[in-house]
Amino acid sequence: MPPSPALVVTLDRRSARPLGTQLADQVRARITSASLAAGTRLPSSRALAADLGVARSVTEQAYAQLVAEGWLEGRHGSGTFVSAAPPLASTPPTRRTAPAEPGLLRLSTGTPWIDPRHAALWRRAWREVSTARPPAGYDDPRGLPALRAALAERLAHVRGVVCDPDEVLLTAGTTDGLRHALGALPAGPVAVEDPGYRAAAVTVAATGRGVRDVPALEVPDLAGTVAAYVTPAHQHPLGRTMPAAHRVALLASARRAGAVVIEDDYDSELRYDVAPVPALAGLDRERVVYLGTASKSVAPSMRLGWLVAPAGIRERIAHQRAITHDSPPWPVQRALLALLRDGYVDKVVRSARRVYADRAGRVVDALAPYGELTGPVAGMYATFVMPREQALAAHEAGRAAGYDVPLLADQCRTHVRHGLVVGFGGSLDDGQLDHALAVLARALRG
Ligand SMILES: Cc1ncc(COP(=O)(O)O)c(C=O)c1O
Numbered sequence: 211m212p213p214s215p216a217l218v219v220t221l222d223r224r225s226a227r228p229l230g231t232q233l234a235d236q237v238r239a240r241i242t243s244a245s246l247a248a249g250t251r252l253p254s255s256r257a258l259a260a261d262l263g264v265a266r267s268v269t270e271q272a273y274a275q276l277v278a279e280g281w282l283e284g285r286h287g288s289g290t291f292v293s294a295a296p297p298l299a300s301t302p303p304t305r306r307t308a309p310a311e312p313g314l315l316r317l318s319t320g321t322p323w324i325d326p327r328h329a330a331l332w333r334r335a336w337r338e339v340s341t342a343r344p345p346a347g348y349d350d351p352r353g354l355p356a357l358r359a360a361l362a363e364r365l366a367h368v369r370g371v372v373c374d375p376d377e378v379l380l381t382a383g384t385t386d387g388l389r390h391a392l393g394a395l396p397a398g399p400v401a402v403e404d405p406g407y408r409a410a411a412v413t414v415a416a417t418g419r420g421v422r423d424v425p426a427l428e429v430p431d432l433a434g435t436v437a438a439y440v441t442p443a444h445q446h447p448l449g450r451t452m453p454a455a456h457r458v459a460l461l462a463s464a465r466r467a468g469a470v471v472i473e474d475d476y477d478s479e480l481r482y483d484v485a486p487v488p489a490l491a492g493l494d495r496e497r498v499v500y501l502g503t504a505s506k507s508v509a510p511s512m513r514l515g516w517l518v519a520p521a522g523i524r525e526r527i528a529h530q531r532a533i534t535h536d537s538p539p540w541p542v543q544r545a546l547l548a549l550l551r552d553g554y555v556d557k558v559v560r561s562a563r564r565v566y567a568d569r570a571g572r573v574v575d576a577l578a579p580y581g582e583l584t585g586p587v588a589g590m591y592a593t594f595v596m597p598r599e600q601a602l603a604a605h606e607a608g609r610a611a612g613y614d615v616p617l618l619a620d621q622c623r624t625h626v627r628h629g630l631v632v633g634f635g636g637s638l639d640d641g642q643l644d645h646a647l648a649v650l651a652r653a654l655r656g
Contacts, residue, residue, distance in 0.1 A: 217253055221262060229264055230271035231485060237272065241281050241292055241454075242493060250292040252282065278484040278586065280453030293455065314614040315638055317646060319447060319591035320476075322506045323636035325561035328554055335548035339541050351531035353380025353516075354543040360550045361502075361516050368479060370488035371500055371518060379517045379527060382538045383510075384474055385409050387501040387517040388439065391472055392417045394519075394526035398436035400472075405622040407446045407474065410439045423624040426450075429459040432467035437499075440471060442490045443478030447621045447631045449585030449593045451487050461494050470520065472499045477506045477589035479559050482567035496520050504546060506589070507555050507562075514542050566590055569634040569643060576647035580604075580654035581629055590635030593618060598628040600654055605630065607653030613646040 219236045221229050240246040253261065255269040262269070273290055276282040283293040352358065359375040366372045381387035388410060392400070399420035402411045406426060414421050424430035424438070426445050432438055440460065442452035452460075464471050473490045481487065491500035495518075503515040519527065531537055549555055570587040581594030581601075601617055608615040618629035630650070634643055 217258060217261070219262065221264065228271075229268045230275070233262075233264075233268060233272035234275045234485075237276060238279070238281055238488075246292050248292050251288075252290045252292070254289060275484045278451065279487045280451065280455060280457075293453075313612070314609060315612055315642060315646075316614040317591075317608075317616065317633040317643075318635060318637045319589075319616060319631055319633040320505070320510065321633065321635045321637040322509070322590060323562055323565050324509060325558055325565075327561070328557050331549065331552050331554040331557070334552065335545045335554065338548045339544045342544055344540050348535050349537070349540060351535070351537050352376075352528050353378070353537060354540065354547060357543050357547040357550075358516075360547055364550065364555075365489075365500075365502070365516075365518065368486060369475065369500075369502075370492035371495075372492070373495070373518050377518050377521075377524060379519070379524060379531075380538050380543055381501070381515040381517050382513045383505060383515040384476060384501050384503045385413050386513075386538075387503075387515050388413050388472060388474070389417070390517060390527045390530075391470075391499045391501070391519060391523060392419065392437070393530065394523040395436045395470065399434065401430045401432055401435045401438040401469075403440055403445065404625045405447055405618060405627060406439070407441065408621060410474065411623065414439065421623075425625045429456055429463060432463045432469045435467060435469050437470045437472050438464060439474065440490070441474045441476065443475055443487050444588050445585070446474075446476070447591070447593055447616075447618060449583075449588065449591065451586065451588075452490075457490055457493060461490075461497055464497050470499055470523070471497055472501065474501050476501075476503055480506060480563060480566060480589045481586075482563045482570070482588070483586055491518060499523060504555075507559050508546065508549060512542055512546065514538055514546055562590075566634065569640070572644065573632050573634055573647060576651045577630070577632065577654070580651070584629075591631055591633045593629060593631045595627055595629040596654075601628045601630055603656070604650045604653040607649050608646060611646070611649040613642075613649065615646070615650065 219233055221232050255273055256266055259266040259269040273282060277284055282290050284290050358378040361378050362373050362375040381390060399422045400414045401422045401424045402414060403426040404423035411421050422435055426448055430438055442457060445452055460471060475489050478486050489500060491498040500518040501515060504512045570592060573592045574587060577594050581596035584593045584595055605615055605617050616631040618631050619626050
């Protein structure tokens, strides 16, 4: 076992970035640059806090963050160790349809809760749009330059993706971003997580490419594919955070195959136990096409997202768009710019985290006795694996009481697992959630 190294870090006490976050950043950077080897034991949080002259909560928070990201692991009674190897140098049909059945309230995994208290900022943004002058002709095909600059700044700050505004392209949401990325890739099949996001598999198939189902919890062999679509921050719908070792191995597999990794980073800011886990794109900008969306932090109906891709892919998309004028509507882009600038998005994310943390606790209390929770609850859903009969019984009881609770099996293609995917976002209020949980728990007890 490599010995416990003296951890030399420099913390800037005047920086707005919390000390725990600075510490986590520096330890993560050591691991990814291979200066801290896998298996290395780190100093205890108490010893490190004493060394650095900070409160123990600072070192504990940094370690907890890196454990959640999979870079470190706590071994009971023997300390905290580096768990991941560093990065190397350089069919989709499903049995049911997604929309809620008429008359049923769907416990949707993707409908956000948007704090109504920020309505004044929302109105202000749209007033501003109404008085601004739209561009006279077709604008920059990559999107509004000021918005691309605001997004680049935000991506570096909250997702660890350091990029230039010129590298950001506006899209009409994740699916549109995926379609654009696929349009810029050579012919060939695409690996898609299974279980996974139905819209992604359908989008890949609609381009005429083969969908290669890869078990979501395993590192895929990407030989023979041109891309892998993944959701590392919050693997949909199992809810797991892709462990650091899996991330590293996935990138290595993509490099060997000459494939790219398409990272769908849909709800990553909505972590409430630890800070959001940094994006995969932060580890390898040359191999990862990053897709972000306004659907969780503003509204799905905005149909707005962003894409950061390696240069060749980005240029092919921009070139195609310059010819087709296929970019998101200017008024929506302009509104998002105002919403970002005025702090609306940050406020919505902060409020939503509080509400989801509370609702997640209620969901886990009600259902954990009956199924295996498949990941840290994050975003606006929790997934429980359980025997098929139990899942079906709960699903049917939900329907009888007016709730459509998604079945995990409906989001599986080849690798079928059974359970419930319980959404607790804005499609229902607290009272409805509690009622639905009571109905499910009663059915599961029975
Ligand atoms: C896995 C996943 N990706 C992306 C999205 C958002 O897609 P879009 O940006 O197209 O609204 C969702 C919404 O529920 C999702 O579940």
